[in-house]
Structures are given as structure tokens and as C-alpha cells.
Amino acid sequence: MFLSAARARPQLRTPLRMLTSHAVIFSTHGEPKDVLKTHSYEIDENSIGPGEIVLKTLGAPINPSDINQVQGVYPSQPEKNTALGTSEPLAVGGNEGLFEIIKVGSSVKDFQVGDWAIPTSVNFGTWRSYAACDAEKMMKVPNPEQSKAAGKKQGLSLNQGATLSVNPLTAYLMLTHYVKLTPGKDWFIQNGGNSAVGKFASQIAKLLGFNSISVVRDRPEIEELRKELTEVCGATHVITEEQNNSKEFGPQVKLWLKESGGEIKLALNCVGGKSSAGVARKLAPNGLMLTYGGMSYQPVTLPTSLHIFKNVTSAGFWVTELLKSDPNLKRETVDRIVEWYTSGELLDAPLKENEVGDQEVAQVVIDAIAASKSGKQLVKF
Amino acid sequence: MFLSAARARPQLRTPLRMLTSHAVIFSTHGEPKDVLKTHSYEIDENSIGPGEIVLKTLGAPINPSDINQVQGVYPSQPEKNTALGTSEPLAVGGNEGLFEIIKVGSSVKDFQVGDWAIPTSVNFGTWRSYAACDAEKMMKVPNPEQSKAAGKKQGLSLNQGATLSVNPLTAYLMLTHYVKLTPGKDWFIQNGGNSAVGKFASQIAKLLGFNSISVVRDRPEIEELRKELTEVCGATHVITEEQNNSKEFGPQVKLWLKESGGEIKLALNCVGGKSSAGVARKLAPNGLMLTYGGMSYQPVTLPTSLHIFKNVTSAGFWVTELLKSDPNLKRETVDRIVEWYTSGELLDAPLKENEVGDQEVAQVVIDAIAASKSGKQLVKF
Numbered sequence: 001m002f003l004s005a006a007r008a009r010p011q012l013r014t015p016l017r018m019l020t021s022h023a024v025i026f027s028t029h030g031e032p033k034d035v036l037k038t039h040s041y042e043i044d045e046n047s048i049g050p051g052e053i054v055l056k057t058l059g060a061p062i063n064p065s066d067i068n069q070v071q072g073v074y075p076s077q078p079e080k081n082t083a084l085g086t087s088e089p090l091a092v093g094g095n096e097g098l099f100e101i102i103k104v105g106s107s108v109k110d111f112q113v114g115d116w117a118i119p120t121s122v123n124f125g126t127w128r129s130y131a132a133c134d135a136e137k138m139m140k141v142p143n144p145e146q147s148k149a150a151g152k153k154q155g156l157s158l159n160q161g162a163t164l165s166v167n168p169l170t171a172y173l174m175l176t177h178y179v180k181l182t183p184g185k186d187w188f189i190q191n192g193g194n195s196a197v198g199k200f201a202s203q204i205a206k207l208l209g210f211n212s213i214s215v216v217r218d219r220p221e222i223e224e225l226r227k228e229l230t231e232v233c234g235a236t237h238v239i240t241e242e243q244n245n246s247k248e249f250g251p252q253v254k255l256w257l258k259e260s261g262g263e264i265k266l267a268l269n270c271v272g273g274k275s276s277a278g279v280a281r282k283l284a285p286n287g288l289m290l291t292y293g294g295m296s297y298q299p300v301t302l303p304t305s306l307h308i309f310k311n312v313t314s315a316g317f318w319v320t321e322l323l324k325s326d327p328n329l330k331r332e333t334v335d336r337i338v339e340w341y342t343s344g345e346l347l348d349a350p351l352k353e354n355e356v357g358d359q360e361v362a363q364v365v366i367d368a369i370a371a372s373k374s375g376k377q378l379v380k381f
Numbered sequence: 382m383f384l385s386a387a388r389a390r391p392q393l394r395t396p397l398r399m400l401t402s403h404a405v406i407f408s409t410h411g412e413p414k415d416v417l418k419t420h421s422y423e424i425d426e427n428s429i430g431p432g433e434i435v436l437k438t439l440g441a442p443i444n445p446s447d448i449n450q451v452q453g454v455y456p457s458q459p460e461k462n463t464a465l466g467t468s469e470p471l472a473v474g475g476n477e478g479l480f481e482i483i484k485v486g487s488s489v490k491d492f493q494v495g496d497w498a499i500p501t502s503v504n505f506g507t508w509r510s511y512a513a514c515d516a517e518k519m520m521k522v523p524n525p526e527q528s529k530a531a532g533k534k535q536g537l538s539l540n541q542g543a544t545l546s547v548n549p550l551t552a553y554l555m556l557t558h559y560v561k562l563t564p565g566k567d568w569f570i571q572n573g574g575n576s577a578v579g580k581f582a583s584q585i586a587k588l589l590g591f592n593s594i595s596v597v598r599d600r601p602e603i604e605e606l607r608k609e610l611t612e613v614c615g616a617t618h619v620i621t622e623e624q625n626n627s628k629e630f631g632p633q634v635k636l637w638l639k640e641s642g643g644e645i646k647l648a649l650n651c652v653g654g655k656s657s658a659g660v661a662r663k664l665a666p667n668g669l670m671l672t673y674g675g676m677s678y679q680p681v682t683l684p685t686s687l688h689i690f691k692n693v694t695s696a697g698f699w700v701t702e703l704l705k706s707d708p709n710l711k712r713e714t715v716d717r718i719v720e721w722y723t724s725g726e727l728l729d730a731p732l733k734e735n736e737v738g739d740q741e742v743a744q745v746v747i748d749a750i751a752a753s754k755s756g757k758q759l760v761k762f
Contacts, residue, residue: 305675307696308672308673308674308675312697316687317689
């Protein structure tokens, strides 16, 4: 009845409002410079479904996993399809990004025009200038005006918003989701203390009251690095791989533990090989080592006696898989990180910005991927 | 009042009934031949406390961990004390053994003369001909007459009773206490498939309906070994390390899994190094590898991607520590193993028997330790 009535009513034709989205896509896997192409397609803002939203991309980073995805060597992959009007199935690259809502469908409750958002899960395809999608594919984060109105010290920066989902969430969840560390007493130890996740882990541990030992490779400027990691990032102690592996240094670590009255209950490993054995050896009985990377390309190595006689467990951490099965956990964790960013308590990692401007978008991403060896890159659309 | 009355009553003097116990003791750590000595001491059967029992040792095995304990390189150690009437603190060696109760104190409810028992926990000091102890230090197991009266097919043999606590319990608990394997479908894989624990694991898995892949080193008589491990021990499949590490063999394993409709959810590792990586690689996502030995003296090695992308966890298993915190679990598990032995469904590992007879007991144990390189030894007191 209602349906017939509606049909009978004269339709109000709304005018076309077309946006052109330039997307960085791949239809086959290979080296990014060979397989990434630009695909441009039209979005009619006025023909979106009632539950859909239209997004303008503010920025999207280049993560190592994005590159591996294009190469075809990453186990999580976007579905390739013809939804963007192509004859060949393709996928849009990129997994993290910050978006501004520029249009909302008639039944959308959670977003208003001007809101900021990040993808609810991975494989969204963030390397494109505009996108239209179901509202549930996006998770709101406060834009600077909203943070100001809520009395926060500052708003999220574009960099902070565009890189919320991977590194800070990885650091926070590894520190809180598995082992209960007692604030003011307990410790974690990590190798790769100078990595992006490592720096977030030191900062977040300090905010949570946990003590930390960051292990780094020795280098000529070790004192500057130690100063940065302790004074800026809040690591309790910074030691070299050589110190961590030397018997002579053991009593020093024991002394630190004694002074705190706590134990090293957690080790974070992003290196592997001898370095993973080194941090695992510092664990208290029943301790846990979480592996989230393998920078040395060596397998995780653990002395047998640590497993049998100290009941040390070695497990993996992959933020993608953990959050896939628990969207509420992502919401809570994002809120926590945003709170620290907007209160000015957490520092983001510096990024090199690449403005797309009038350039061909695939080439900008290809150049940014090439440049990412010397530091993390952000593409501004 | 009661106390005074008792004191006033004339004491009934019971005659001394002295037993001489010959114990193999150590007061310092070192090579067994250098530090193991015989200490003989008297037990007055008529002066035991109301909660005590007197035991005659039927047999005690030589386990590798017993030797390591004497050497001082094992983390679980008996307390050295002067309880046996020595001026110097000492400990009696041995952790497993089978005992016959020959006298019970007035308030002992759980034992009668003639019962068989095994130590409730480790560090009892089983290498001695007689012992007196609190009844709670011992756990009853049926003697052959009791098994016969209960309608069982057969009684426990001395070998079976004396070696109940370590190898069969290790195999059973690793298969049942951590991962739920579905009978008739799921699989475990193990290296060291020809070890004592490995053979128990194959047998017990068959009794529980689990499929198994036992990995063994290649050898000239591989076909005989395969025949023994499948036909006698009940392993579903026996493969060599080379096969397990070859890409060409992978599809064969996949076919076995497909036919069963199950997954390899558990890996047991007693080797380490490359072999541990090999069995871990066969695990399904979210699988667990339990390490209970390190025969290769190489650390446990696990490809980083298995941790991160397949969520494989690597943990240790130590029967001593697990049962220390859960005595009921030991009781249940012992009952289960005894049931299988007395129903004739489980075969024990062959032992070489060493009769003490008139010999000096420390020398018998020292000789048995030397001989244990060529096979497991049992000392009959």
C-alpha cells in the first residue's frame, strides 16, 4: 500500500552532483611501480543510498603492509571487484586514512557533514580522493572544532587522524590486552625500541604507569637516541642489544626490578633471531613474548629452558586479526588514543607529507612508496 | 587435663622393630659417580607417627631429570636436610618409584599394608630400599591382587607402576589439557616420534581417537620403525624430518587432513631448532606448539609469520610444575593411565632391570646411570 502510494506520487528529480574520485588501484599483484594505476570514477552525491555517506579523503599513509598487499605477499587482501565501473576486477590500495564526511544519506544517524572518520576495518582502499560507502564502514573521530568545543587542549592533526589505526593501537593493545601489568611496579621489555610502534609503546607505557626497557642497536649517536627515547618518549631505560645479551649487565637489570618491586611480565619483539631470545630471557616466570614484526628476517628464537622451566609463552600479535573479531575493542582503543592526542599527552610519529595537487595520483603514491624507505610517508589528497 | 591423665598412665613399651634403609644420597652437586653415596639408616616401624606409613621400595627408574638434579643443572631440587640423622645436609636421589606399604600409623585411613603407592609429588627421594613418611606424601595405585579382584584383565607390572608419573602423564596431559582435539577428526603432529613420550603420545592419541603424524629422523631401518610406530604404537602416519620439511610432501599431508575433515591443532616438540619450525609450520591457524624437550640442543625456532599471521602460539610443558599446582589432576590422570594398563590397552616402554641384591646401592645406581645412555634403566630394591 505505502509502496504503491509512493510510486503514484510524482518524483522530485534532484539534479546530478558529480564528484570525480581519483583512485590508486591494482588489478594484479607485483611491484607497486608496475601494477599501481590511476582509475577515475564519478560519484553522484545525490544518488547515494539512504544508509550511505560520501567522503573526502584528507590523508592516507603508506604502511609496509600496504606495499606487501600490492605485492601479493600479505595474507589480508581486499576483494577485487568491478564495483567502480571497470570491466576488470580491481582493488583500491591503502588501509589507513582520515576522511571528512561531505554528504550523508537520509537514514544515517551517526554522521553529519563535516565530521571526521577513519575506516572501521582494513581493506577499505584509502588511496583515493573521494569515496561513497555504507556509513557503518566508517568510525567517527572528533574534528578539531568538536575537540575545541569539548574543551580539549587541541584537535587531532591530520597526521594523527590518518595513522590512528595501526601503530598506536598495536602498541596500546599489546600492553593492555594480554598481560596485567601493575602500574608503578611492573615492566615490559622490547627490542626495536626506536621503531614507530616501539616509541608509541614507551609513551603509552609511561601514560599507564608501566616501567619499560627499550633495547636498541648500538650506534655512534646512542646517547642522543637514549635521551630522546627516555626524555621524549618516556622509556624508563634504554639499553643496547650488546648490553641485553651480556651477563655482566644482568645484575643492573635485577637492581632496577628490585627498586620497583615489580617484574618483567611482557616482552615485545619486532626483530626476531638472537634479539628475540635476548628479550625473552629477561622475562619473569610465566611471562609472555608478543611478536609483531621480524625486522631481522630471522625466525623467532627462544631457548627451550625458558619454555619448559620458566613457562614463558611466545605468541603473535596482528592488530588486523584481533580487531576484526572485536569492533568494540577498536572503538574503545581509538577513543583512548584520541583522548591522549587531544590532551597533548601523546606525540605522533613525524611523517613526510606528499600533496597530490594536480599530479597523477598513482604516481604520487608510487613516489611516496619509493621514499618510504627513508621515513613514513603521508599522501594528502 | 587429658594430657596429664595420659602422662600418669603407665606407658606400654612396644618392642623395637628396626628396618635398615640403604639410600642413594648426595650432599653436593656434580657427576653422579663422584657425588652419589650410600647412606644407611634405621627406621623403627613401631615408633612411626599416627599419620605415617612405612614403605618398601619395589623399583625406581633413572630419568634424565634425576641425573640433572644430581648434577645441579635442574631447576627443581629436593631440599637437603639432616632428617636422616647425618651431620651434613643431604638429599636422597630419584623422583619416580613404586612402593609397597608395609606398616601404617594408627590414624592412617587411605592405606593398608600390602597396598601399592607412588609419590604424590616430585623430590621424594625414591632411590632407597625403605622409607617412612606422612601418608599424604603417597598416592595409592592398585596392586595386582586388587586389580584382579576388580575384574581387570591384568595387574600393573612393576615397570608400569614405577614409571607412571613422568612419561605417560606428560603424553596424556599434553594431548588433553590445552587444546580440544575432536576425536575421529583432529590431528596432532610431533617430532621425536620414536622417543618414550612420543610413543606414549601416539598410543594415547589412538585410544582417544585423535589422528597423529610422528616425525622421525631418517635411518636405514625406517620401514621397520614406521611399522612399529603405526602398528604397535598406533601412530596414524610416520614421516621423516626430510619429508616434513619438503614442499613436495605438503600436498600429501593436506590430503590426509581433507580425508579426516580435521585440522592439526597441536604440535609437540622435544627436538628444537629446524625440527620445531617444521612441525609448527604444519599447524592450522590458532594452533599450539608445546615444547617439552630439546634433544637437538638448539633453541625453539618459529617463523615470524606463523606467530603474526597464523596466530600460532608456542608454550612449554613441564609435568612437574603443572601437577604441583593441581594434585587432583595428577590423581585423575594416574587413574586413567592405570585403567589403560590394567585393561591391556596401553603398552609400557621396555626398561632394563638392575637388581640391587647384596650390592652397594649407590654403585648400582651409578652403573645404571652409566647404562642409561643405551636405554632406560629401572633399579629393583
